[in-house]
Amino acid sequence: MRPVGSKYVLEEPLGRGATGTVWRSQVRDTGESVAIKVLKEELASDPDIVMRFLRERSVLVRLTHPHIVKVRDLVVEGDLLALVMDLVDGPDLYRYLRENGPFSPVGTALLTAAVADALATSHADGVVHRDLKPANVLLATVTGADGSPQMHPMLTDFGIARLADSPGVTRTHEFVGTPAYIAPESAQGLPQTSAVDVYGAGILMYELLTGHAPFRGESAIEVLHQHLSEEPRRPSTVPEPLWTVIERCLRKKPDERPSAENLARALRVVAAGVGVHATPAAAEAALGVAALLGPDPEPATVPDQQLVPPDAADPTQVLSQQSPRSYDPNAATSVLSAGDGTRVMPPMPDGSPQSAQPQGPHPWESQLNAARHRAEQTEVQYLDPNQDPLRRRPRRQPQPGPSAAQQQAYAQPQQQPPAHQQPRYQQPPPQQQQPRYQQPQPQRYEPQRPPPEPAPRREPRRRSANPVKIPGLGCLKGCMTVILVLVVIFLLAWYVGPLQDWFNTGKGLWDSVTGWVSSAWHWVSTINNATNGGGPGGQ
The missing domain is CATH 3.30.200.20 (Phosphorylase Kinase; domain 1)
Known part of the structure; x- marks a missing residue:
């Protein structure tokens, strides 16, 4: 505290x-x-x-x-x-609008009518608010005649704009008020009257209906330009009588705007004629609301406005003849005596180095000439083929070889000392140090005919295993080979083996195989018995 x-x-x-x-x-x-x-x-x-x-x-x-x-x-x-x-216990209109959304046309008309009543009272006392916006309207809650809570708008911050209009503040802000709600005459620095508050009331009604101001932009300069040159667009949800009031309040000329008292009266007529329960007579009166929006014959002016005409200037003050020690740097501009006029430098002689050097063109003139040359169109003319850089190929000069003395030094064999006189660690012979970075030689470009292209070399033709290029022929060859081998095996088995006999006799496969096995076993047993029986008899 x-x-x-x-x-x-x-x-x-x-x-x-x-x-x-x-x-x-x-x-x-x-x-x-x-x-x-x-x-x-x-x-x-x-x-x-x-x-x-x-x-x-x-x-x-x-x-x-x-x-x-x-x-x-x-x-x-x-x-x-x-x-x-x-102290007003309640939010301001800006916060309420952001939290609850736009107002209805009837609610907008009634709330702005109450604000217009407050402006009419202040204008009658010679006080102009000059900063009317939703943030300066507080919403108090009062009890109505039927006992229900009602919204009660209250206008605040009277006199703050007067403080902001002081010379120490207007140097940085250049105008008084918020850019989104400022009147065109305030932005231009013209005399301000009570019409600036009526213009702010029109911006206030537009924002209550749509949720945003009619003129918006990325910078304050852009918003001020719209206030001066553009007209607001009518939203589709605004009734015609209410838009007539808003359009009249947002006129660019102050004398075409209604007074605050007429504005409050017209808004109450509009609220009675655009509602759901409006009578035909009230609706007809709302359509003729333009007749009620008369301008203020004697608008309240903002006192102490420093409007200096362009040709007005304070006369130069002459200081008294005092000692130099009493000089005040913050005092008015002093006038020098007649003897202390501006001195002229003596003329330069003709042979001076400054006069001998001609003065070149101004840098701006050089830039303008360069821009003018760049803007000229390209001229089409004949070009000699020898001057065309694209038709000439660069020819590099060969690097210079070693001189005759260097060649002779390399040709003579060096005499080696005896073995006992040679050092243990021999140093390599000094080589001529070449510069690390050689300066490139100037290249000469001479026209040169392209050498004839050599004939293409014919390679020996290889015999391909697959002279006919057929897709999938490799896999087909393998399949055909396997089929051929199977056919050969079947033919051999048919003509050499017992398959033909088995087929002719009509025996089954099991009978034929068992018969063939028993015959083979009998043949082997016979040979074995003959070998064993003939052995003892022969002895």
């Missing part, structure tokens, strides 16, 4: 904006909760800003309306400048 002045204590921050931070605070004596906006140090450290705001304190304190957050007090303490306001 931090004390502010002698009456208030800061408790916790509620939000932070471009001009300062809002704190939930408490009054020491009564314990009542209030909101204190502590402005930034660059605003509070400027004495001109503090004096300007102190002069407007009485205007802001007496500014009272049900839809305006009342300013209670102004605290100036050292480098701290703070506004003490009523």
Whole structure:
């Protein structure tokens, strides 16, 4: 907790904006909760800003309306400048719009009508807000006549734009307000009136209906250009009477916009005529809403606007004749005496080196000439074949060989000393050191005829095992060979073996095989008996 002045204590921050931070605070004596906006140090450290705001304190304190957050007090303490306001327990319109989505046409008309009532009261007191946007509209919750909670918009940050309009701040921002909600005359630096708030009300209605501002871009300059030159597009969900009001508020000329009082009256007529339960008379009145959007005959102007005409200038001040020690660098520009005029250098002699050297063309002139030459079209003309670099082949000159002295030195045999006089470790003969990087010789390009191409060499023709190239012939050869071998085996077995006899006799395969085996066994037994019986009889 931090004390502010002698009456208030800061408790916790509620939000932070471009001009300062809002704190939930408490009054020491009564314990009542209030909101204190502590402005930034660059605003509070400027004495001109503090004096300007102190002069407007009485205007802001007496500014009272049900839809305006009342300013209670102004605290100036050292480098701290703070506004003490009523505490509104509720979100701002920007946060509510991002969390709940766009409003209906009736809700947009009624909410903006309440804001227009607050603007009409402030304009009557000569106060122009100049920074109307959803973030500066707080939504308080009040109890209606039927006991149900109702949304109650309240406009805040009156007088903050006046602080931002000080010379120390406009040097960096160049305009007052947010780029998405700024009026064209504010962007151009023209005189500002209460019509800038009506323009902000038109942007506010467009954003409540669509969820975004009508003019958007990647930079503030692009958004300001759209404010000055482009017209907003009508969304398909906006009724015609309500779009008539928005279009009239977003006129580029301030004198074509309605006053805040007429705007509030027209919006209530539109809300009664575009709803579901609208009567035919209310709908017809909403279609003729353009007749209610009359301009303000006496718009409230922004005081202390520093609008300097182009031909206006302060006269040069002449300092008094004082000693050089009393010179002030921050004082006005002084005028030199007649004897201290500008001195002219003596002319240079004709034989000087500077006069002898002609001055070359300016660098910009050289760049322009080069660009002009690049932009010229290519001329088509005859080219001599001898000058065509593509038809000539480079010819490299042969590297120079060793000189005659080097050849003679290499030809003479070196005399070797005797073996006992030779060192143990002999060093190799010194070689002539060649430069590591040789300078390339200039190449001469001479026209040269291409040498005749040699006749192609005929190779001996090999006899192929497969002279006829038939796909799959290798596999076919193997199959045919196997079939031929099987046929030969079958023929041999038919004519040499007992297959023919077996087939003729009609015996089965088992009978033929058993008969053939028994015959063979009988033949072998006969030979064996004959050999054994003949042995003893022969002895």
